Amino acid sequence: SDKQPVTVQLVAAKDFAGNPVVSPPSLTWTMDWSQDHQGPEVTKLQSTTHPTFVTDTFETGLGEWRTFGQNGAKVEIDATTAGAGTHSVGLTQQKQGSPMAAYMTTSTFTLESYPVISFDYRLDPSVKLDLVVRMTNGNEYPICFTDNPSGAVGAIRNAVADGTWRHATVEVTQFLRQRQTQGTLEVAALYLTDRNQMDNPVGARARFDNL
Secondary structure, three states: OOOOOOEEEOOEEEEEOOOOOOOOOOEEEEEEEEHOOOOOHHHHHOOOOOOOOOOOOOOOOOOOOOOOOOOOOOEEEEEOOOOOOOOOOOOEEOOOOOOOEEEEEEOOOOOHHHHOEEEEEEEEOOOOOOOEEEOOOOOOOEEEEEOOOOOOOOOOOOOOOOOOOOOEEOHHHHHHHHHHHHOOOOOEEHHHHOOOOOHHHHHHEEEEEEE
């Protein structure tokens, strides 16, 4: 309870020879909730059966997220809203008629090892974006997010741009293996962009979290 003393004491301990601790240590302090100003951080979990290639929570930085090209989206940490925690990454359309584009990662990985992409998102109403997978062989495969599905190899189901936080998960391998039937599916980069009309208005915003 707040303002109450808390005592922690070692009850018993001994070494490998069986010799006990002569004077078990103890520690006493007074609980003061007013000094607690920071919530817990999101924990990174390492799994031998389901490893994660990228874990971006944006609590300590942007990771590999950055502007795509000269006139792509402005990419910055957003401390005003988050899918979880206190920070997210914000993408802002900078120039009319230019793609609202940003890299998510430019590190190479294989889809056989990491087939699923999962993230939280909050898009301004009517923002149009797609996820593009660039392979190391130079091929690029767009996956429809909220843009026009024309030319896409697949789609992220039930994606909505309505200004609220939502979650998306897509298994990319199922789409790309149909196009690249031989060899390893080796990815060179993932990025977001509006592929078709590039008609997101200047100032349009998209936020992402927990990639």
